[in-house]
Amino acid sequence: MGVDLWYALVGAVIIALSVFAFISARHLMKKLLAFNMMGSGVFLIMVGLPQHQHGVDAVPQALVLTGIVVAVSATALALVILRRYVRSGGDPAP
Amino acid sequence: MIPILLIIPLAFAILSLLLPRKWTRTIVIPGLILQLGAALILCLTIYTEGPQDYALGDWQAPLGISLLADGFTVTLLALTALIAALCAIYALFFLERYNREQFYFWPLFWFLLASLNGIWLAADLFNLYVGLELLGLSAVGMVALTSERPALKAALDYLYAALFGSLAYLAGVALIYGAYGTLAIPQLSEMVAGNITTQVAVALMSVGLLLKTAIFPLHFWLPPAHGGALAPVSALLSALVVKASFYILALIWLDVGALAVTVSAAQLMGALGAGAILWGSWNAFKTPQVKMLVAYSTVAQLGYLMMLFPLAIGVSEAAATMAWQGTILHLLAHAFAKAAMFLSVGTLVLAIGHGRIADLGGVSQHMPMALFAFGLSAVSLMGLPPSGGFNAKWLLLQSAIQSGQWHWFVVIAGGGLLTAAYVFRIFRVSFTETVRHEIQATHPMLQLSALLLAFIAIGLGFASEWPLRLMDLTGGGTP
């Protein structure tokens, strides 16, 4: 029961929390935040679980990096659309 | 050879981003021809030489990433190239009225194409994730292109669903990597056992992919997104994009996680499919907007794809093969038919300036070809012969008979009638002679490309053997 598994388990908790937030929240911004949180949880599992198995592993770390960049881009795009939507009179918390 | 299919769209994406506006349009056709040619050549190669894999950067899997081209893959590649080509030709003329949108449309279009090709060819779970994200973002970008409020809302919903789905998928991938230490699909499919970790991983990935595929009851985002986008975008989305996540789903259930999935889970998937058929058809029957009708039809038709799982899992090999073949055919036929349908409906809406079904009267006089294309594609969607849709339905029915799953037999057979119920709403109205609107002239190519797609959907009814024979190249019933 190494620290890495704890990371993973914490990741699981984060995921669970953000799932709750993502579904229950109405405001689109909150949802976006939940998404980002959930990403962190997933990345924690991604790194934690393999490292729990056989020590430091560069591969999941690289994957997480990629994942982060993708998540950032997606978040940025989501923000752009969200802002445009709100400015065109849309309700951000339908 | 194989990466050419990625390079072409990526290169053209860059070109269309950087070249002056007038060039953007000019390079579309050469690009499409190249793409189509490459896909066909690859088809031939695979057909003559058998499945191939390609180690990118010369790093063998699992360290590196491989591309895998088997019969199924090349079929999908060819499908993508063909549909994309026709949609692009349509878009060339359609977007003439959308000056600003058309500039950003093309880079996104090419990226979409690249991501689709990437997904078909991928043999790595994480690479699939990146592909899915690329696909999702470019699709969302295209949906939001008009910057109108409904479109933006639809794009947001779509984006959130896509992102949430991708993350769920990624969580599953993380578990799989944690449990097996590799991401290469061929390797995984030999190793994966039916333990709890795998099952949870498969469940997570399935939820994510179901959301992205818009399977009932996770379909809420699809109708506004597909119904609200520009016609060529809708066509691409409905015809190809949702199929990508379904493809991955099938890959996971039938190949990677074949030992981890249970028959009852497969039945549950079937039940979702049945729900999709019913719910989608019902909503299509109720909606007052013609594009929404087509979009809900996609929801319903995706339900048929889900029949693959109950029909192919836990049954005899013959039945599974038939289910698989039927699903492929349905995928192809629906892709062509739905693209044709969206394009024709798009033409109608463009010409009459609105999409209210009740006021479509008199269209048949002015736009017979568009309506005819709609009709032909409807034939395929209803699963009436002769059409690819019919052959697909036939194979699914045969598979249900073979495995004695009569409940699915009833669903599949009855689904066609539901489809007919909403499709004929359009015909019914279009035959009335009361004209309540000005009809603007549209470029004939718009109608023609829709018609061509529809003809392919019908022609697939006579040429089903080709894709099926290509598909056999994988050996067994799975990719």
Next chain:
Amino acid sequence: MIRVLGAALAAIITLLGLTLALWFAPATQVNLPQQVELNIDASGIAHPITAVLLNFRSYDTLLEVAVVLVAVVAGLALRERGPRVTPHERSADPMLQALTRRLLPLLVLTGVYVLWAGSYAPGGAFQAGALVAAAGVLARLAGYDIASRVDRLLRLGLALGFILFLTVAVSAMFGGRPFLNYPDEWAGSLIFLIEAVLTFSIGLTLLSLFVHAPGDASPQGGGDYGR
């Protein structure tokens, strides 16, 4: 209410499933880190993460760069039209002026360092790019007019990293080697070059997304969440 209950249920199920999955995870049969170790020399990069990112799994990275590009293209497509927004008037705040002038070079420098360090230690193009973008945002806030015109030059800048990456990847094929392969002797330098250009493009990308986001970003422009 139903929504909250449903969300809670989903969360609990997720938690339960994940915990079980993690707890009972089987022992892995493949040891990928070992393979990374074995091949790290051939990759031309000393640091395993960068090696994985830009050599072993460079295809992922290529696509990832494409994702970034797509995000910015879509973002640009959604920027608001209308009368061209005049550049911000330079902020009158002397404090900000001074700070910016001093911090900017430092930020860029740190970025370059992180980029260079990537070949042997944690770091690399994305982290560096983020720093560069931060510098850009800061400059922008201070009133410098960067990247506010969407012209071909900007687009070229955005795409440059991707272009280079793709060019290098494709040029391998002209030499008869597979796509995304690097020539053995040049691998290290090529990767560094790619990273450098990527840093620039990613930085520019993030900056453009910031600059061209719809609406006035300043507090006076009316925040989206104020109402």
Next chain:
Amino acid sequence: MTNALMPIYVLATSLIAALVIFTLPERFHKVRTTFNLSAAVLKIVLVGVMAVGIANQLDYEFRYELLPGIDFILRADALSMLFAALSSVLWLCTTLYAIGYLEDAPNRSRFFGFFSLCVASTMGISLAGNLFTFLIFFELLTLSTYPLVVHRGTEKSLTAGRTYLRYTLGGGAILLIGVALMYGLVDQTGTITDFAQTGSMAELPAEQHVLLFVLFFVLIIGLGVKAALVPLHGWLPIAMVAPAPVSALLHAVAVVKAGAFGIVRVIYDIYEIEFAWQLGVLLPLAIWASITIIWGSLMALRQHEVKKRLAYSTVSQVSYIALGACLFGPIGTIGGIVHLLHQGIMKVTLFFCAGNYAETLGIHKISELDGAGRRMPLTSIAFTLGAFGMIGVPPLAGFISKWYLGIGALDAGMGWVIGVLIASSMLNAAYFLPILYRLWFKPVQGPWPDEHILAGRFETIGLLLWPTVATAVFSVAAGLFAAHMFSPLSWASLITYREYLP
């Protein structure tokens, strides 16, 4: 190789015609007409060539694998040529008629396009070489006829179209289920369902017989919707709102005949008559057909519109074919098969006439027909011939059918069928003779309801008149020269020889 492609050519003539017509703009009516007519003539020639070949024992078969284990087969055999000849000849007549009927009407491109498509599907049905191929064209027929039914675009026709679809698509679904079950449970190899390979169903184990019995009726119900077996006939009288050439085609050739033809195929080429007889499916079907015959006639008596009465008459008459197919013995078979053709030409004549009355004088109701015989003598003569033919008065075509059906019934030991035939003839007389009486013996009452076409050199437009006369002549000739070697009857006998002798 040319032999293999002949069925394709025949199919292609109308298919290509359909496509070309669709793409032609509305105003090119000369080109369209020329093209349409030349395609129709070409088709007749091709069918003729093929018929001669069939008579000389040539094989025309085109097949390829459509799905794994399932072939797409187009094959010309004697039976298919009968139906093909009927549809090709009537296509020409109906097209000519329709050109006259729809003069200056809108949407002619669409109309003639679907018209040709409809004929193409009929051709496909006739040439289908196995059950699967048959199903394909059967459904295609449904689709291509719908636009014709709703062609007028009025609320009434749209409602009719909806009813039509409900019935036919429902029937199609049932047929699909039947066919799918047939392939899935009985015939994985595709031999039994191949129309050319006979004798194999009898070899199936006895425990499958219950299944076969059930399947038979599933198939028949699926086909019975189109063949308008009571109570599946509801669409037919309602579909009468369509333009007259459509009604004519639907009733005489396309839809109802497709159903009846399918029933014949199922009985003779899938189950085989002997096995069907052993299985005990023929008697229930014969009773069903008889009920339909009587019911249809009774309902016809109650109608006051010309076309409605004709429609119910069709309900009744088409079941003769099913009835004939159920008679175990060659003569009954001949009767059923030949009625396929005879009913076709007679009914088409009657509908042409009804169309002429409506188009020329605006007559829709039977009560308005008083004295029309003087105003439109040729049409009325044609109507009279058709009506007498339906009643079964010699020497018209209907008599020949009834004659053979009667003798066949007696040979099959089903003497009660005679009673049905006679009762039906009586009822036919009861609802046709009053019309004839009004035509010829009643004085004209006031002006015509809506006279569009004034009597010129002839009573109406030539294009309306001559096809009518031609089909009337056909129906006389089919009866008069029944024993001639080129008559429908002789051809039906040839079919029967080939079905029974192997």
Next chain:
Amino acid sequence: MSLLMYLVHTTPIPLLVLFPLLLALCVRADTARRRGWMLIIAPLPMLLGVLFWYCYGQPETFTEVPWLMLGLHWRFDTVLTPILLMSTVLWFAAGLYVWYSLRSGTGADEPHIGRYLRCWLLTLTGNLGLLVAADIASFYTLFALMTFAAYGLVIHDQTKRALFAGKIYIIMAVLGEGLLFSGLIWGAAQAAGGALTPVAPLIHELPLAIANSDYGMYIALLLFLGFGVKAGLAGLHWWLPLAHPVAPTPASAVLSGAMIKAGLVGWLLTLPLGGDLESAANMELVPTIAVLLGLIGAYGAAVLGVFSKKAKTVLAYSSVSQMGMITMMVGTGWLYPHAWPAILAAVIAFAVHHGLNKGLLFFGVGWLKALHGRARWVVLVLLLIPALNLIGVPFTSGEYAKDLFKDVISGLPVGLFYALFTYGALATTALMIRYFYLQRRP
């Protein structure tokens, strides 16, 4: 002469039959009034043909066209030619009557002359044709043609009564056709014996087939009743007293004189009559019914006829009565096969005699209506000749015909029947008296 012989020998019978049909096609509504001559020449070819055939010594003459309908086979039948000749003559005479009345303008105000002529010619075709048709299909065809075309003659006047009569006529006719068709088809099925040929059996094969069939009795009954409608069989005769009086005089004449015999001819051709059909005896029920119905017809019609108020109705009832006698004769012959040949001769003779005389009496009604004064009385007296003929007073054709029959049955064990037949003359007498009574003043 030899040329004529040659023509008779080689001219196909169908031409003789179809000649009126061709004429019918040439009738046009506007010129019909001037085309009365057509009715005269229409039966002429047949008349000449039969006459020359007689002159030539009644050779076997037939025309066979195997590809026409279900195999056409027409011939001159030695037995039926007297009736054929009688019918031809009657039609010729009636044609003359029509021609004259058209020319003299008596019927000038009548509408529908064209239709009348057409129906006339069609009926003529059917009536003459069925006498030479030897295959079942064409026999039935011509029978039906005659039946349906005659409707036009019946309702020609378009009066209410005529229309009502026409309705009854057509209902009974359709009923008869139905019975007939079922009988014929059943018989044909027996005759064909399951053979698969497009050619229908010849009509003279029917009696044997029926006799040998297990269901012979039913087939025979169907045919008997089916033709009985036309022959005015008691119980099926209702149309006759209605239709004959309302038709124009010449039409009544041919209806009563010639067409009514078509039913008889049907019986003669199809029923299993005759000595060589031994098994015919097992259907005794039918001939017994025939005899009974004949009796009822012979006397019942007389009773009804005596109380009717129009001369033509009286004649119509007389026809029913006379046909009742013929029915008795046929029934008797059926019951006693060995006596059949002789009875057949009697039946033919009776039929010819009745046809001609009844025709004359009907013409008489028309003449009397048109004439006045002395001429009228002359005609009235002259009409006594056919009347007496019908009654069968000595030295008349009636007596000859009846004697033929009486001779036969005198040798048969028929008991009271002989007397009944003989007293049939009383019935006829009563009717004739009534006829003259009604004609006594214009």
